[in-house]
Structure formats: C-alpha cells, structure tokens
Amino acid sequence: MDLLADLQARGLVHDTTDSAALQARLAHGPIGLYIGFDPTADSLHVGHLVGQLFMRRFQLAGHRPFPLAGGATGMIGDPGGRSEERTLLDSDTLAHNLERIKAQLCRLLDFEPGPHQATLVNNADWTTGVTMLEFLRDVGKHFTVNQMIAKDSVRSRIESEHGISYTEFSYMLLQANDFRHLYEAHGVELQAGASDQWGNIVAGTELIRRRLGKQALAITHPLMLKSDGSKFGKTAGGSVWLDAARTSPYQFRQFWVQSDDQVIGTYARMLSLQPLVEIEALLAEHAQAPERRIAQRALADELTALVHGADAAAHAAQAAAVLFGGDPTEADAAVLAIVAAEAPSVALPGEIEGLRVHDLLVGAGVAKSVSEVNRLLAQKAVRAGNRVLDDDGLLRSADLLAGGYLLLRKGKREFVVGKFPGRG
RNA sequence: GGGUCGGUGCCCGAGUGGCCAAAGGGAGUUGACUGUAAAUCAACCGGCACAGCCUACGGAGGUUCGAAUCCUUCCCGGCCCA
Structure with a gap:
C-alpha cells in the first residue's frame, strides 16, 4: 500500500488539491512537506499529535518534513475556528512558548542528517525583516479581497457579531507567504494541516502559482473530535498536554x-x-x-x-x-516508588496519625477547596489505601503503605501519593 | 453624537425591594450499575473557623431596617437614528 492509500484508509485524508498530481509526485521521489504550529501556549496538546504524526508518516515513507514554529503567525492569531478576536500574546510569553514548542516539534521526527532529514523552521526568520510596503506589493497584490472574504474562516467571523480585525484578516497572507518562502528556499512542495486550515493552505498554493508559476500541493487531515462532538484532548482538568510537567x-x-x-x-x-x-x-x-x-x-x-x-x-x-x-496495600516499596514518581504527589508533614486529608488533597490539586473535600468525604469518595475515610477525614498511621507512602484516592480514578520529604 | 435594550455563578439563562448563595438547562464532581468505557439513575455543584459567618448578580457611590432588584454616575456590548 502506498503512502496516500494508507493515509486514506486510516481516515487521515480530508481533502487534497490535486490528488492525481500528489499521487504522481509522491511516487516520483522524496518531497518536502510542512505543517505549521502556532505558539499559543507553552506546550502542544494531544490534538496536535495527528499533525505531528502525519509528518512522521511522510518521513517514514522517505520524505522530508519541515515542522514550522509560528513565531510570526503566533503574533497575529489565526481567525479560524473561533468567534472572537484573539488576545495578542506579549513578546516574552511568545518567546517562551516558542522555545518550549520547538523542543516538542523535534521529538517525534528524525533530525539525523540524510535524505529524509527533518528541518525545524520558524516563520519569524523570514517575516520579521519584511517591510509593510514590500509585503503589500509582493504578497497582498496577488490576492483579491473578494477571494479572501469568501474563505469560511473569514466569512464566519465577518458574519459574527464581533467581526474580524484587519490584523487577523491578514493571517492567511502570512501563511501563504510562508509556503511560498519554503517552496523557494527548501523546495517544500506540499503543505499539510488540519481541515480547518484548508483556506490558508490553498492561499499558499495560489501565491506560489501566481508569483512563481509553479504548482504546489496541499493535503488536510480531519480534525479529531470526541464521541460527543466536543473538542478532542480536553478532559475535566483541561487539555492533555505533551509537556510532562503539565500532564x-x-x-x-x-x-x-x-x-x-x-x-x-x-x-x-x-x-x-x-x-x-x-x-x-x-x-x-x-x-x-x-x-x-x-x-x-x-x-x-x-x-x-x-x-x-x-x-x-x-x-x-x-x-x-x-x-x-490489585490491592495497593499489598504492593511492595519498589513498585510504590514507581507509582509515587508517576502519580501526582504531595509532601507529608511528620506525623500522620490524626492528620486531616483536606490540605493534602487541595495541595495536590485534586480538590479545589476544603469545602469540596468535605463534600467528597460525605459522599464516601476518599480513600487512604483501601480504607474509606470518615467524614472527619482523619488519617491513621496504619494507612501508610510499604516504604512509608500514603496512597490517597479520590473517586475511582484519581490518585495522589503522599511522600515524606527526603524519601523516595 | 442621539435614542433604546442589555451586562447575573464555569457557560446559557430566570429573577425586578425581604421567602436569594440566587429558578431551569448545560458542563463538571461523586455514588450505584459496569469494563479504568458508554448509557441510565441519584446526590452534589462560591468560600470558610460550616445549625453560623464572609464574598458574589459589570465598577463606584446613594436611598432603605433590608437591594441582583430603586436612584446617580462611570465602563462595556447589541440594535435603531445621525
């Protein structure tokens, strides 16, 4: 099965510009492709995995991926998929986010020198120095406002009560220019992305055609949604991040x-x-x-x-x-040490006997307030080891497991390990 | 600039002087049933030193024994007119 057929069979192809041309081009030899990621937070989340792995699939099939960190586009904000204007990030936050995301973008790809080596790029590198006039003449001239306002992402915002600022309206031109730059500088012929990026991506292929007279290609993958149609990668606690410090x-x-x-x-x-x-x-x-x-x-x-x-x-x-x-009370200290390292943990004070769990649960972020802990206790939802705690939430020294760990459990699936400082 | 309607808890949204920590829905948490699932049912769902107190209905003042509710003013948004 060739790459494109495999992607199709996996449900990873939402749309392509010219599937026959893409098919032929992929068969012809290694192709450069890019996907952009804007640094809107200091970590990517599981929703970004589809795109990252999309590039990985191409790389495994012998192609050259160019993960792009949006140092420039991140300053503007993609108008797509939202009903209101973004709040602009300040430059310190942006720089911080950019550094963290770059590291994550590198993790799933192979950067070893070779024919399918990955290359990390940052669109700030070729955007920051461009003057307003140059941009308007070299990029803006190739687009009509008529086409731009016809794009879904823009039209829905124009029809919304909040409207769209000129800044966000320009986003697609920046992204189009990225594609053009990568095409010229690195021979990147294909841009991929989630289906909501279609308008921006095609803007790039159009710019390349008009300005360079060349055909560039586009492919999008579906946005991943949860079974209830809500946004993928969100849980009660928020997003599921790729950064180990966050998740x-x-x-x-x-x-x-x-x-x-x-x-x-x-x-x-x-x-x-x-x-x-x-x-x-x-x-x-x-x-x-x-x-x-x-x-x-x-x-x-x-x-x-x-x-x-x-x-x-x-x-x-x-x-x-x-x-x-099994039964955590029977686990030995070595295994509990692993649990303690993986599950969220909280430091224990010296003495356990008579200690109330409230501060421990709040401190670990499992409960938001003392009141919430009281409610949980009333609902018999808190355990130490296997013992359901009484409404007073008092702990006993007998609750300590092997190795001096205290295993607190909230409900069926949330755990917190209490550790004495200086041990494990 | 003029007029008018509105700004309520995580979100939507009722409430128009005391019975209001504020109806109802959604989201969320927990329990039961299960499979670390879904569906269903039930309880909970601002905080705390918890039969009480504190904070809260856009901000700040005021009227009143008492205000989310009335008045003044400011800020923000929708719609209409210019």
Whole structure:
C-alpha cells in the first residue's frame, strides 16, 4: 500500500488539491512537506499529535518534513475556528512558548542528517525583516479581497457579531507567504494541516502559482473530535498536554486507556504508527472482548512511548497496574516508588496519625477547596489505601503503605501519593 | 453624537425591594450499575473557623431596617437614528 492509500484508509485524508498530481509526485521521489504550529501556549496538546504524526508518516515513507514554529503567525492569531478576536500574546510569553514548542516539534521526527532529514523552521526568520510596503506589493497584490472574504474562516467571523480585525484578516497572507518562502528556499512542495486550515493552505498554493508559476500541493487531515462532538484532548482538568510537567506520562497514558469504545478505532487508525492490518486485527480482537480494553492499552502504550520515551511509558503502565489492578496495600516499596514518581504527589508533614486529608488533597490539586473535600468525604469518595475515610477525614498511621507512602484516592480514578520529604 | 435594550455563578439563562448563595438547562464532581468505557439513575455543584459567618448578580457611590432588584454616575456590548 502506498503512502496516500494508507493515509486514506486510516481516515487521515480530508481533502487534497490535486490528488492525481500528489499521487504522481509522491511516487516520483522524496518531497518536502510542512505543517505549521502556532505558539499559543507553552506546550502542544494531544490534538496536535495527528499533525505531528502525519509528518512522521511522510518521513517514514522517505520524505522530508519541515515542522514550522509560528513565531510570526503566533503574533497575529489565526481567525479560524473561533468567534472572537484573539488576545495578542506579549513578546516574552511568545518567546517562551516558542522555545518550549520547538523542543516538542523535534521529538517525534528524525533530525539525523540524510535524505529524509527533518528541518525545524520558524516563520519569524523570514517575516520579521519584511517591510509593510514590500509585503503589500509582493504578497497582498496577488490576492483579491473578494477571494479572501469568501474563505469560511473569514466569512464566519465577518458574519459574527464581533467581526474580524484587519490584523487577523491578514493571517492567511502570512501563511501563504510562508509556503511560498519554503517552496523557494527548501523546495517544500506540499503543505499539510488540519481541515480547518484548508483556506490558508490553498492561499499558499495560489501565491506560489501566481508569483512563481509553479504548482504546489496541499493535503488536510480531519480534525479529531470526541464521541460527543466536543473538542478532542480536553478532559475535566483541561487539555492533555505533551509537556510532562503539565500532564505527567501517567496521566497522558490514562487519557488513552480511558478512551471509550466508540472512538478508539478512529483514534488508533489516525494515530498509531503500526501497520494498518495489525491495527484492524487488534480492533477486531477488541470487539470480541471490549472489557479487556486491549485496543486502548495498546494505543496508550505506543503513544506514551513516542511522546515520553519507553521508560516513562513502562513506568506509567506499572503504576496503573498497581492502582487499578490489585490491592495497593499489598504492593511492595519498589513498585510504590514507581507509582509515587508517576502519580501526582504531595509532601507529608511528620506525623500522620490524626492528620486531616483536606490540605493534602487541595495541595495536590485534586480538590479545589476544603469545602469540596468535605463534600467528597460525605459522599464516601476518599480513600487512604483501601480504607474509606470518615467524614472527619482523619488519617491513621496504619494507612501508610510499604516504604512509608500514603496512597490517597479520590473517586475511582484519581490518585495522589503522599511522600515524606527526603524519601523516595 | 442621539435614542433604546442589555451586562447575573464555569457557560446559557430566570429573577425586578425581604421567602436569594440566587429558578431551569448545560458542563463538571461523586455514588450505584459496569469494563479504568458508554448509557441510565441519584446526590452534589462560591468560600470558610460550616445549625453560623464572609464574598458574589459589570465598577463606584446613594436611598432603605433590608437591594441582583430603586436612584446617580462611570465602563462595556447589541440594535435603531445621525
């Protein structure tokens, strides 16, 4: 199966400009492709994985990926997919975000010198020095406002009550110019992105055609949505981030393990780098005994290893086995040490006997307030080890597990490990 | 610039002097049932030193025993007129 057919079979192709030309071009030899990521936060989240892995698939098939960090476009903000104007980030925040995101963009791709070497680029490098007049003459001249306001992302904003600023209106020109620059400077002939980027991407192919007289190509992948149609990658606690400091490898893995059956097939096909036949076999097996969650576990392990490394993935799996598998009160100190390193943790004061859990749970971020802890206690939702705590929330020294760890559990799936400072 | 309608808790949205921490819905949390799933049912859903107190209905003043509700003023948004 060739690359394009594989992408299609995985449900990763939403639209392409000229599929025959793309097919032929891919068969002809290595192609340069790029996907842009704007530094709107200091970490990417799981929603960005589709795009990152999209590039990885091309690289594995022998092509050259150019992950682009939007140092320039991030200053403007993409008008697409939102009903209101963005608040502009200040330059310190932007610089910080950019640095963090660059590191993440590099993680899933191969940067070793060679024919399919990845190259990280930043559109600020070729945008910052351009003057307003140059831009208007070299880029703006090639677009009519008529076409620009016809694009979905712009039209929906024009029709919204808040309107759209001139700044955000210009976004697509910047992105078009990026494509043109990469085409000329690096021979990047293909731009990929999520389906909501279609308008911006095609603006680039048009600019290349008008100004250079060359054909550039475009391909988009569907936006990933949850089963209820809401935005992918959001949980109760917010987004699931790729940065281990924001979302621990354990939490990251749990996100996938807890995916529901309805969407796991879509997720596995779109995200896993395993051959499609193997994925289909796994999904068939999963359908036989969904309660075993083998598809969820397989995808969770694969993605955690890709994003956080094999060791972190193994530890996250071991921690989950203790917390959801057997009896944590029987786990030995070595295993609990792994749990303690993976699950959110909180420092214990000297003495446990008679200590109330309130501050521990609030401190760990599991509960927002003392009142909430009281409510949880009243609902019998808090445990230490296996013991359901009384309404007073008092702990006993007998609640300590092997190695002096205190395992607090809120509800069925949230855990906090209490550790004495200086140990484990 | 003139007129007019509006700004309520995470979101939508009721409330037009005391019975208001504020109806209802959504989101969320927990419990039951399960498979670390979905659906369903139930409870909870501002904070705290928790039978009480504090903070809160755009901001600041005021009237009143008492204000989300009335008055003044300022800020912000929609619509209409210029």
